[in-house]
Amino acid sequence: MGFSKNFLWGGALSANQCEGAVNVGGKGLSSSDVTTRGSRTKMRTITYKTKEGNIEEVMSYRVKVPEGAQFGCFEGYDYPSHEAIDFYHHYKEDIALLGEMGFKTLRTSINWTRIYPTGMEETPNEEGLKFYDNLFDECAKYGIKPLVTLSHYETPIGLTNAWGSWVDERNIECFTRYVKTVAERYKGKVEYWLTFNELNISQMVPFMEGGVYASDPKSLAYSAKHQLIASAKAVQILHEIDPNNKVGNMIAYGYNYANTPNPVDGLKVIMANRESYFFFDVQARGYYPNYKLIEYKNDGIDFILTEEEKEILKNGTVDFLSFSYYQSNVISADPNIAHDAKGNMSFHGVKNPYLPVSEWGWSIDPTGLRCALNALWDKYQKPLFLVENGLGAEDILNEDKTVHDSYRIEYLREHIKAMKQAIEEDGVDLMGYTPWGCLDLVSASTGEMHKRYGFIYVDCQDDGTGDGSRYKKDSFNWYKKVIASIGEDLD
Numbered sequence: 001m002g003f004s005k006n007f008l009w010g011g012a013l014s015a016n017q018c019e020g021a022v023n024v025g026g027k028g029l030s031s032s033d034v035t036t037r038g039s040r041t042k043m044r045t046i047t048y049k050t051k052e053g054n055i056e057e058v059m060s061y062r063v064k065v066p067e068g069a070q071f072g073c074f075e076g077y078d079y080p081s082h083e084a085i086d087f088y089h090h091y092k093e094d095i096a097l098l099g100e101m102g103f104k105t106l107r108t109s110i111n112w113t114r115i116y117p118t119g120m121e122e123t124p125n126e127e128g129l130k131f132y133d134n135l136f137d138e139c140a141k142y143g144i145k146p147l148v149t150l151s152h153y154e155t156p157i158g159l160t161n162a163w164g165s166w167v168d169e170r171n172i173e174c175f176t177r178y179v180k181t182v183a184e185r186y187k188g189k190v191e192y193w194l195t196f197n198e199l200n201i202s203q204m205v206p207f208m209e210g211g212v213y214a215s216d217p218k219s220l221a222y223s224a225k226h227q228l229i230a231s232a233k234a235v236q237i238l239h240e241i242d243p244n245n246k247v248g249n250m251i252a253y254g255y256n257y258a259n260t261p262n263p264v265d266g267l268k269v270i271m272a273n274r275e276s277y278f279f280f281d282v283q284a285r286g287y288y289p290n291y292k293l294i295e296y297k298n299d300g301i302d303f304i305l306t307e308e309e310k311e312i313l314k315n316g317t318v319d320f321l322s323f324s325y326y327q328s329n330v331i332s333a334d335p336n337i338a339h340d341a342k343g344n345m346s347f348h349g350v351k352n353p354y355l356p357v358s359e360w361g362w363s364i365d366p367t368g369l370r371c372a373l374n375a376l377w378d379k380y381q382k383p384l385f386l387v388e389n390g391l392g393a394e395d396i397l398n399e400d401k402t403v404h405d406s407y408r409i410e411y412l413r414e415h416i417k418a419m420k421q422a423i424e425e426d427g428v429d430l431m432g433y434t435p436w437g438c439l440d441l442v443s444a445s446t447g448e449m450h451k452r453y454g455f456i457y458v459d460c461q462d463d464g465t466g467d468g469s470r471y472k473k474d475s476f477n478w479y480k481k482v483i484a485s486i487g488e489d490l491d
């Protein structure tokens with residue numbers, strides 16, 4: 001059995017992390033474009049102008065700014081999305097390389113700000129639309145089906161400055177206008193769509209996910225609601241415009257283990273799971289789960305869901321469930337244990353003594369992937385699509401332009417084995433696999449270039465050096481063989 005011959009092998013990118021060309025073709029600024037480069041030890045910041053005219057920066061995690069702040073880009077700051085790997089000008093050569101590897105699909109996003117620069121225009125920007133026409137046409141030459149994310153950390157900053165982005169329901173109309181535009185334009189060229197990238201991140205890093213700078217519980221609840229409604233409307237629009245369209249959600253999913261058999265740790269796992277299940281629940285089943293409504297009530301949040309909104313959610317469930325899986329987490333009910341944990345940047349911060357970690361402290365756990373696939377399949381019974389996974393590592397480009405990334409091959413091999421077991425032995429319905437950053441690109445969490453995931457080394461460095469040349473890593477030929485053998489030859 002194993003992987004079916006229709007299995008969608010490929011890789012994943014996002015526009016803001018690879019395209020660059022920030023001021024080209026009438027593009028507007030997005031949330032990523034006002035975010036500076038960080039490092040493994042220095043958090044990224046967001047820049048803005050105060051109403052008194054001073055330029056300030058603020059940590060990107062939970063962004064707090066004085067009233068009247070206007071986000072933007074200013075001299076003297078280093079914004080990695082502005083150049084990225086200049087995929088905008090290199091896409092032909094890049095797609096040719098992905099085609100050579102035998103990709104069946106390429107996941108990338110449409111940068112909303114290339115189509116509607118501030119998010120609020122009545123008519124779209126033709127030059128932006130044309131760029132993605134060219135990109136999808138290029139993919140078609142190699143038989144690569146695009147898998148398009150509608151919003152991948154690229155909310156127009158115009159919407160943030162106008163009304164705080166997704167906290168305000170006016171964002172829904174702007175988003176659906178954009179969705180209609182791209183659904184009509186790319187009908188017949190794009191069949192697979194994802195609505196919001198890692199929507200659950202909206203509750204942890206709201207600015208990065210959706211350009212939201214408020215972080216009080218009520219604003220986060222409404223930001224989630226407006227995006228869930230926008231996602232459901234997007235599903236309906238995409239289905240209406242082309243019944244062949246298949247639409248998925250996208251959630252950051254790290255499998256959670258209890259730190260001890262103490263029942264309070266077990267209960268804590270259930271609570272932690274809800275951080276991602278809440279979004280799966282609404283997008284897969286079409287209604288708010290009881291636990292979330294009770295939580296809002298207990299937190300004193302005045303949360304309203306009208307009958308009309310309930311109807312939209314019900315009619316906008318996704319066709320498949322997609323998620324990112326990089327690592328698993330360990331959950332403890334004991335705040336001291338969680339607090340003391342070091343060396344593992346997992347969401348919940350407890351180190352797992354059974355697992356190695358990456359250079360960035362992310363645990364490496366292929367068995368956790370098999371657990372994750374089973375958990376999602378058992379719970380929802382909808383086809384799954386693993387749209388992000390991979391090892392961010394520091395690669396060395398040798399003088400002869402080779403990169404020996406055996407560590408990456410090892411990571412991917414073990415994760416593919418886990419997928420195969422989940423399909424063969426557990427009966428999970430998995431439709432595809434797009435490892436993250438198939439071309440090296442800018443890291444979302446740190447803004448670094450030297451946290452590399454790709455099969456293809458891109459000579460762009462954090463200090464601005466590098467000529468942008470592309471070089472095949474050892475993993476390039478390995479993955480090519482994996483695809484050609486439909487996941488059988490993993491050596």
Ligand code: BG6
Pocket residue numbers: 014017197198252324388392436442443444445446451
């Ligand atoms: C996911 C995002 O969270 O993880 C990507 O969807 C991101 O945009 C990826 O790049 C890997 O994270 P990082 O921080 O290593 O780039």
